[in-house]
Structure formats: structure tokens, C-alpha cells
Amino acid sequence: MQKQYDVGIVGGGIIGQSIAYQLAKEGISVLVLDSHKGGTGATSAAAGMLGANSELENNDAFFQFAKESQRHYHILRDELSELSQINIQLVDKGMYKLAMTENEAKVLKKAIEDYETLEWHTKETVLQNEPHVSDLIVGALFIPEDGHVSPTHVCAAFSKSASLLGATFKENTPVHSIKKTAANEYTLSTPQGDYLCSKVVIANGVWSGHFFKQLGLEVSMKPVKGECLSVQGDHLNLEKTLFYDHCYIVPKGDGRFVVGATMIEDDWSTTPSLGGIQSLIEKVTPMMPSITSAKLLDTWAGLRPQSDDGKPYIGQHPEDDNIYFASGHYRNGILLAPKTGTMIRDLILKRKQNDEYIHAFSLTRKLTQTTR
């Protein structure tokens, strides 16, 4: 029996497809297996915010990685459009992180000291720029670099580009087990039959938990359900993304405003609950009161994959160099997808890597933490 693929990727969401794209570009034969249709899980549920500065609070390796990934979207926009004709809908008009109290303002202002691109906007400036923002704010941190993409467009563009470069994608193909069946040969067992690969990347979000366990790792992966809604309104004027207390309003380039997201732990359902949507409305209204009269278009939910420390695992199995993980991206899957793709590519091709990143996302960092 012959080896079929250089790399098998479990999971056809934005992370798996980003990796597939980077590998296919290098001429590596790639197989992507998704249990559903690909890009229909957490990827399609995400609002697509690129919020390195807004989501992350420490100037650490994780933050640097996020910033690089965010910037990489500018390159991808052109590359992917050229190959796949798909426009990833990159918008970079910045984000306002609101302060409702003086204390919140103080915390946000401190960030400016660390990052020179950030600016503090007074209430007056904010309301002049964005007249629909609540006038109960005391001011806002302006983050010029933050923006957003359309996650489904990005995922479709990665997938199509990878396909055109030779990658194979199989939908409706859940992987039940991964077994080493020879030197440099892993068998991915699925209802459609077995697939053989020299290397395996596990990138199926919250569903990866199973494989960590199956492959002998004490690493947990828990869902944090996020419920979202979208509205529309000709009079709703908003250029920048608004952010406050884990809730956001993203003005998409098609006229919709995406509002998210709740944080429900350990709930595996992918349908919004009535109570979840209620709490989301209660949270967003104070940020932008005029949103109350906007038309409600849609509601949905997705499962963020959360590791114990909230950071992703991107790296090799500690005892098997041919097994890679790329999951646990939590709230930042869209933001981190580009750099996750290039990092896994470089690991597989044994290219030079940033050691800080390797340590930050290592699977064994967790083991240390659980011993405390």
C-alpha cells in the first residue's frame, strides 16, 4: 500500500484551509478532511474582527504573533483574489474600544504608553466621528490598525486556492482515528475509508479535544458558545468597529452590522437560545442606542475552542514529530489563521521559526501549568 499524501489535515475551517493553502503553494500534496462541508462551524459563526490590539492585553509573544497575522491579511487579500477570484472583504478602518467609566478610561489609556499607534479619543471626538455611539461614554481608545474580514470568504478563498494548487478536499468525512501504521505513515480512518499521510495536522477546533486524548496528550479543549445577530438600517451610521466588555458591533461591507457575542461555557449546541439573544441585545444597546430601531436580519451561534489558558496550540506532538496541532484559537481564530498557516508550514518544511512563538503555543506548556 502506497503513501498517498504528504500531509493530512483534519478540519476544513479557516485554520485547516489556511495551512492547506500555504502547503499547496509549496508543492506539497495535501488532503483536507472535514466532517461537514468545511467552513461551516466556528469559522462561519465569527464576525471576522481583526482585533489584535482590542482582544489582547499584553505585549507578549502572543500579541506579536497576532499583529503579524493581522498584517498578513493585506498580502493574502491580493494573493487569494488572484488565484481564486474571491475577495476576502478586508476592511481596516479601525476600532473604538469604549470606556463607560473614568476607571475604564484609565485602564485603556495605559495601553497607549505601550503601543504608539493607539490614540485616546475624547467623548467629543468619538461622537463627532461616530455620532451613533452612546453619549454615556467617557471616551474611547482608537486602534487604527484593527479591522475585519469576511470569515466565510477567507475560508472559501483559501479552500479554492488550495484546490487549484492541487490540494484535495473531502467534505462529509469525519476522521475517527489517527494511527501510525508504518514509518512515516499515518492512517486516518473515516467512514469513507482510510487515508494515508506522512504527516498529520489536527485543526478541527473544539472537536480536536478527542485527538489530543487519543494521541496521549493531557490537553483539554472546551467550547465557549458564542451567539451573534445581524441588523441593518439605512440610518445606522458607523464606520469603525465598536468594542465594549467582550461585545462588539462590526459594520460589514455589505450593509449589515454584526453584533456578538455571548460567552456560554460547556454548551455544545450551535443554535442560539432565546435567552442568549436577549442578553446580547441588552448588552449592545447601551453601546449604540439607535441600534434598537434597526432591522433584525439573522441570529446564529458557534463554538469557540478554548484551551485551559485561552491560547492556541500550534506545534508538534512532543513525542511524535509528524503530528501537528493547530487548534484552541478561542476568540481569535480569524485573526490568527494567516500566521497559523505559515507557522505550521514552516514547521513541516523545517524552516527557521521564531522560538518565542514555538514556546508560546507549545503543547507542553500546558503540562507545566497543570502541575501547579
Place this chain on the structure above:
Amino acid sequence: MQKQYDVGIVGGGIIGQSIAYQLAKEGISVLVLDSHKGGTGATSAAAGMLGANSELENNDAFFQFAKESQRHYHILRDELSELSQINIQLVDKGMYKLAMTENEAKVLKKAIEDYETLEWHTKETVLQNEPHVSDLIVGALFIPEDGHVSPTHVCAAFSKSASLLGATFKENTPVHSIKKTAANEYTLSTPQGDYLCSKVVIANGVWSGHFFKQLGLEVSMKPVKGECLSVQGDHLNLEKTLFYDHCYIVPKGDGRFVVGATMIEDDWSTTPSLGGIQSLIEKVTPMMPSITSAKLLDTWAGLRPQSDDGKPYIGQHPEDDNIYFASGHYRNGILLAPKTGTMIRDLILKRKQNDEYIHAFSLTRKLTQTTR
């Protein structure tokens, strides 16, 4: 130029199609004109409650008419299924009108004196029958006859049955004007051309206001927008419809629960607003707290056509016997559709009518009222 149709009906919602069906059954040539696709306005937005007892509070002609209409659905179910193969989804498991205070209970109990089929159920009985009802109730009025149908199924069954009996239905055909162009000849002017009819019935809900005016009547028709939502949940157990303070939960025969409806006056938008859905959730939760964890499936809105006294106009133009009106059914369009159909049919065929009904729904009752 020859006369083309005996009767032209403006409006292909449940009212217009009910009339078309009753006339087509009598061998009368009928033309139904709808500005959109028919059955897509207030008809499709309705929950389909048949709540003669729950919606109406006086034992008057209106109430009697409603009761007869409600009962007529049992005949229609069989007739329409035979002709069109469409099942109108009639369910008659009764309704609970909840009392949250002793005072509300007192008011509801008074109704029992008037209608012998009604029963008072104590809190204990209610919770035994329907364990998901809030335990903050003090009791409920049980109305055994009330139930529900699927409005879109009823409208489709009327429309298809009428078509098979020879009626003509034209979609995307807005009527701009109705003019008497000869003895017994009315010209309905539309973008598709003119249609000639001997008699005309105006049955296009809130949009009829225009024709009242065009035909010289001082009759107003205002929209009261109603926003609805539907949820689903395998553990949500509810057999009877619940009703409290204009809000209801209807357990449909497909596993969905329809929750309605807000009351927004003078708003012509047919999309729910974020604030409207929020207020609906706030209103329904106290009736059945477990609904909070149900899955939100959909949200929508429709425009109830409201006359000045909240009762429909069903009858002839005071100065032109060949012009009929059947509109202004407000919250009761589904309930009253069957009897509205037979009443207009009987007026057109000059059959014996119940005088009380003629007076109750007369177009000139309004004129009297506006002079007070």
C-alpha cells in the same frame, strides 16, 4: 369590449382567497389580483390562532360571527384537503388565558358566567396539565374550543382549490384604480393591463385604505405592526395555547412554538426591529420561563389592518351595490376568514343574511361614529 369576470377580488391573502374559493364553488368566474405573490403579507405573519373566546370579550354579533367562523374550519379542513390535497393543520386542543393577579382572575372568571363551555382552572390544575407554565400564575381560564391552523396552509389550500374550480389568480399585479366604466362593468387598472369585472371585492388588508378613499368613503385603515418569533426545544412541553396580555405561545404541529406579537402603531415596515424582538422576549418569558433555553429559529413581522373601532368592514359600498369590502380584520384575519368568505358570497348571490352581521360590519357604522 366584453366583460371578463363576474367578480374581481383585490388581494390574494387569506381573506381574498377564502372569498374566491366560496365563489368558485358556486360556479362564478373569479379573478384574484395580488400585488405580490399572494398570502405573503399579514397572512403569512400570523400565528394562526383561532381564539374567538380569547380575543373577543363581548357576547355580541362580532363574537357570534367569530364563533361560527371558528367552527367552519372543521368543514373546511375536509373540503380543502379533498380538493387541494393540502392539510390546513387544524389543531383544537384549547387555550389557557392566564391570570397573574387575583384581579385578573376575577375578570376572567366572570366570562364563565356567560359561556358555559369555559372553565376556571386553578394554578394546581394548570401546572398539572402544563408543567412549563409559570408558577407565578394564580390560575387560568380554560377555553376548550380555541385552537389554531397554519395560515399559509389555509391560504394555499383556498387558492389551489379555487384555481382547480376555475378561478384565475394573478400575482405581481397591483391594482392602481377601480373605475365604473359601464353598467355592471368595473375596470381594474394594473401595470399588466386592465381587467373588467361585474363586481369588485376589496380584500387587501391594510392596503385597502387607498380604495376606501378612492371610492369616496371616509374610512381609515391603519397598520399595527406585529413582530413574532419561533422557538423549538425537545423538552418544551406545551399542549394548549397560552395567552396573556396580548402575548401568546402557540404550540404548532411541526414542533415549533410561535410567540407573538408586538403592537406597533403606524409603522409600515414588515421587518422586525431589534427592540421589538427584545420587548417580545421580555413579555413571553414570565408566561413560560423555560422558553429562555429554547432554540430561537426565526423572527418576522406583519401588518394588521386596523379600522377605527377594531372591527372589520364586510359588506357593500353604501352607494354602489357592486363594490364590496372585506378588510380591517386586525388581529382576527385568520379566525374570521371562513365566515368572511361565505358572507361575501351570500351578499353577491343575494342569499339570506344575518342582519346583525350586516350591521356589525357595515361600512356606514363608521360614518355614524365619526360624527359623534
Place this chain on the structure above:
Amino acid sequence: MQKQYDVGIVGGGIIGQSIAYQLAKEGISVLVLDSHKGGTGATSAAAGMLGANSELENNDAFFQFAKESQRHYHILRDELSELSQINIQLVDKGMYKLAMTENEAKVLKKAIEDYETLEWHTKETVLQNEPHVSDLIVGALFIPEDGHVSPTHVCAAFSKSASLLGATFKENTPVHSIKKTAANEYTLSTPQGDYLCSKVVIANGVWSGHFFKQLGLEVSMKPVKGECLSVQGDHLNLEKTLFYDHCYIVPKGDGRFVVGATMIEDDWSTTPSLGGIQSLIEKVTPMMPSITSAKLLDTWAGLRPQSDDGKPYIGQHPEDDNIYFASGHYRNGILLAPKTGTMIRDLILKRKQNDEYIHAFSLTRKLTQTTR
């Protein structure tokens, strides 16, 4: 660690939920695990035909089983409606199996000798009853008992009734492996964690293939993709289901006509292809030419689970009494669901069974066949 459930069922489609319902009614603790939302695979793609006579051609045990299952729907309609308030949309107006040539007529007429309820209708009779049938037919076999249900309504009714009777349903919970971990204890391993059960039923259609193999059985399960479409038309008059050369038109009780289905082997995609829909239109038009002018509403596809001999596997693992299979129902999943549910229930409860059925659906019949 304690045992949690009496029976674990892998698969929440119509087969799994039918079994869950029958077991829950007996007070047995049941766990149903579905990799998606349940009822969204082959179940929701099916037209819902109950065609024991039209689909099966031999008067064997399989046929008797199908007839019993078909009749059982009449009992289920009332039981499930009482428990869940869901109407399964049972219609039993019969089916016409068309003959386009004298030879086809001869073959169909032979069936009448075997089954006394069948009738031969001449072209004239058929066209009188169903004027929209093609006048190129030479006649049709009339099968009075055949009818249809709504598969999604049946599945939802089973699921909700089972839940209300105490069964547990977990969506988004793919089972990766089934292992015997103690006497009378099986561990179902999933990304959400492990579940313990005393007995296991595998009922996840084409996806069961994986478990046959994992549990040591040489049994194959292949997908046969079926593409469908639905149309609507007020002038389309059809009471009975039409059937010709594996293609059918089912007049549903909501005014839609469901047309199916293509037969694409070894294709795991659940989206219709452009070419598939084209071939379906080409096949259905000769059966009922007026369908050409009907409105196209929707198109979809599903995967029928096909065993090597086209019959389902319903029974115990030959070497492990506590493992049951109920899959491979191919074109007949909806038809056979009721009786599959009671048969698995009776096996689990060690009730008396019809030996013929046990042999007909035995997992070891296959082993015999593969040795020839």
C-alpha cells in the same frame, strides 16, 4: 465509575429516534448521540414515501416487514401527536406505478396476482383520476395502501416524544469509538467526553460503515446519493403519488410536489450537482408534462446507506449480544423506521421475535453471501 445509560444509540436520524422512542416508552434509559443536529441527513432529504408495494418486488420477509411498518404509521400518528403535539403528516391516498410500454404493463399486472389489494387501471381510468399524468402511458398499477409522511416531522415527533419520556439526546456529538470497558459496559468516546452504556445500537446510516469495521465485521455500507427538487403550482392537480423507473412525484400536504431522486453511487457530497438536477428534470417531465411550468422551489440531496444486497442490517453483533445494528435502509429508511424501532426494542427486551425477520436482516447473511 458508574454505568450511565441502559442503551446508547449512535445516530439521531429517523431510525435512531424510532428506536429511542420505543425504548423510552418501556422505561429504559436511552442516550442518543448525533454528530450534527439529528434528522438532518438522509432523513430530511427523503420524500417520505411509504411504498412497500411500489418499492419492493418480492413477497418475502422483507416485504412483509415493510407492510407491517407501513401500517404501524397509523398507530404512531396518534401516539406521537398525543405526546409531542407534532403531526407526522400521514397521507394514504395511494400510488400509481406507471407503465409506458405494453411490456412494463405486463410486468406490473403480474403483481396483482400476488397481492389482492392491487388494481390495474387503464390509461383512461388513470387520466380520469389524475388528468395531469402523461397521456403516453399505457396504464398504471394502483396501490391503494401506499402513501407518505413528512420525514422531518416523524423524526421530530420521535425525538420530542422520546425526550419527554426521559430519553437524552445530544447533538454535535460524533462517536469516534465504541469499546467494551467492563462486563455490560461500553464506552462511547466523543469529543464531549465518554459515555457509558450497557448496550449500544448503531443507527447512523451510511456513516455506520466505520463501526461495522471497528467492531470486526466484514460488512460494507456505501452511499447512493439522491438528488431531489420540489415544485409548486396552483394548477398542478395530483392526488396520488406517481412512480416510474425509480423516479417519483409526491404531492405533499403543504402544496409542494417533491420529485426524486437520482442514484449516484459512491458520492459523499450532500449538495445537488447541476447535472444531477438536469437529469432529474429530464426524467420527471415525461411522467407529468405540465410539471414543466410549475415553480421550482428548492433542490437538495442526501445519502442513502446501501448494503451489498440492498437490505438493511437489523440485529445483533454475531459475537456480542449487547451490540445492535440498525442501518443500511437504502431507499426505505422512512418506510422501515417504525418496525425497525419495535424490532430492536424487542431484541433488547428479549421479547419474542419473528424468526424470518431475524434471518432476513441478520448481519451474518452478508458473510454467507461474500463467500460465494
Place this chain on the structure above:
Amino acid sequence: MQKQYDVGIVGGGIIGQSIAYQLAKEGISVLVLDSHKGGTGATSAAAGMLGANSELENNDAFFQFAKESQRHYHILRDELSELSQINIQLVDKGMYKLAMTENEAKVLKKAIEDYETLEWHTKETVLQNEPHVSDLIVGALFIPEDGHVSPTHVCAAFSKSASLLGATFKENTPVHSIKKTAANEYTLSTPQGDYLCSKVVIANGVWSGHFFKQLGLEVSMKPVKGECLSVQGDHLNLEKTLFYDHCYIVPKGDGRFVVGATMIEDDWSTTPSLGGIQSLIEKVTPMMPSITSAKLLDTWAGLRPQSDDGKPYIGQHPEDDNIYFASGHYRNGILLAPKTGTMIRDLILKRKQNDEYIHAFSLTRKLTQTTR
């Protein structure tokens, strides 16, 4: 009673909104009335091709107007994005007009003589650039300037920008009559009441026919129904739009391929028929055979407004300077929307106009023609 608006626009599709946008930018008070939700008719049904060279065959005023309009989209992209944050999805990668016979090639090659930007590509070149094009072609005319936008995005961007600049938009507001009620005062009569305007623009596509007649003009407007479908496929590689015999394949920037369109005269239905979709599939398959295996996503239909000579009416009522028409754009509504907007604006503001355009689109050109 006071005048309320400077200009009332009947119709909220892409034409009406383009005009509203241009007027609002000039500080003119505008009212747009749409009988439905705006942008949901022919606008949303269009594929969005900008095919001045591919659709039009003579180098006349109409062609020049179309070219200017096409180029104007580059300005609008930036303007509208700045104001509304909506990206109109402009793509300009060119179009291939295929030749399947030598004779067709000859006709196409002739066009190159007239327009220097056009190029003839041999079969080899075409297949090298677009490997999925049928190898039965003999070559193709390459039109570098032609491209496409997303019509719903353009319409939403116009509508939102106009709103933010002060325009008023009313949905669900059919205009039944337009009457001159004073000097410089027109009353637009609707079910929501009367609206007063100094000037009126009629821009509601095929539905304008009614107003031509009501306002005394012998101008006909007929629907030509167009049915479309969309497909998707990771292996479908196509950069340029393909065009052959009124049928096209447009590779949209979201990964979908839009295929259109049938030409059904005098059919007012806006739902595709089964036969219509069949004929479309039969027509597109020879252009790009691999499309057969693509996934069918959606089907829909719209009504193109066709004048007697196939050109739009853009101009003033011959006897009333304050009444403007902008309708009859037939297959070219999206292409011509920008320039129609500026032309009506300039007429209203009495700015200098291109006389050739005034004559080409004049309402009285028709009167001449009908007398021949």
C-alpha cells in the same frame, strides 16, 4: 398644505436609488417610494454584468452612454464606500464573448475594427487563460473593460448613502396615482397617505407602464422574465465572464458563479419555472462543460422592463417638465444605473446635457416609431 419634497422618486431599485443618491449629494430633498422593500425586484435578480461592449452592438449614443456609465462605477466604488461603508464588489477582469462557429467568429472579429481595446483570442489562447471553457469554441472576443458588480450591494450603497445625505426612503409604499395638484406640486397617492413633491421621477421598471399610461403617454413597457441560477465548485476555475448567445457565466467575488438568463416574454411571475431552469442548464453546459459537476446553490427570476425598441426612457414628459421617466432599462439596468442617475440629476438641475443622449432616450422617440 405645504410642499414637502423637491423630488419624489417612484421605485427604490438600483435606478431610483442612483437618482436619489445624485440628488441628495446636491442638497435636494428627495423622497423614494417603493412598493416592497427596495432593491428586491429586477435589481436583486440581475447578475451584475457591466457589459457595454458585450451587450451592445452599435457604436451609437446608447453605446457611448453605456461606456460612460460603466466607467463611472470606478468613481462610485470609492464614493459609496466612503459614505456607506458598503463595498459594491466591482470586478473588472474582462469578458470573453465566445464563438462556436467560424461565422460567429467573423461577426465578433468585425467589432475589433471599431473598438481598439477589443482583442481576438484564438481557441488556444482562450483555453490557456480559461482552461474550463469548452474546447468546441473556435475563439473568443476578449473585452478587457467589461466586468461586474453586485447589484444588491450597489443598490444598498446608493440607498444608504442617500439616506445619510438626507434622502427619505419609504418601503411598502406603492404609488397608485400621480396628480398635479397645484403649480409645482404633485400629489403621490399611496395607502400610507399622500406625499407632495415639486418634481416626480418614475423609475420602477416594468411597473412604470402604468404611469406612462396614467400620464397620457402611448409608451409600452413589457416584462421579459429572466431565470438565473448559481453554482459553486472548488475546482471551477474561471476569471473572466463568459458570454454566448444571451447566456453568461459570471465568476462572482464570493466564489459563486451566476448563470443567466432565460428570456420569457410577457410572463409576470418572479419565480423560476422547472422548464426555465432546464433550458438554462442546457444552454450553459456547452459553454463550460465542467459546470455540470458544480454544486447548484440557488435559482431565481426577475422581470426585465422592455420598451418597444429595447432602449430605456430617460427624460422628461413631453408636456410636463416636472415629470421625469427613468425606466425600460431591459437587460442593462445595472450597467446604466450610474449614468441614468447623473443624467436625471442634470435634467432636474437644468445643467448642460449631451443632446445625443437626450434624443436617444427621449419619450417621444417612441411616438414617432408607432406612427410608421
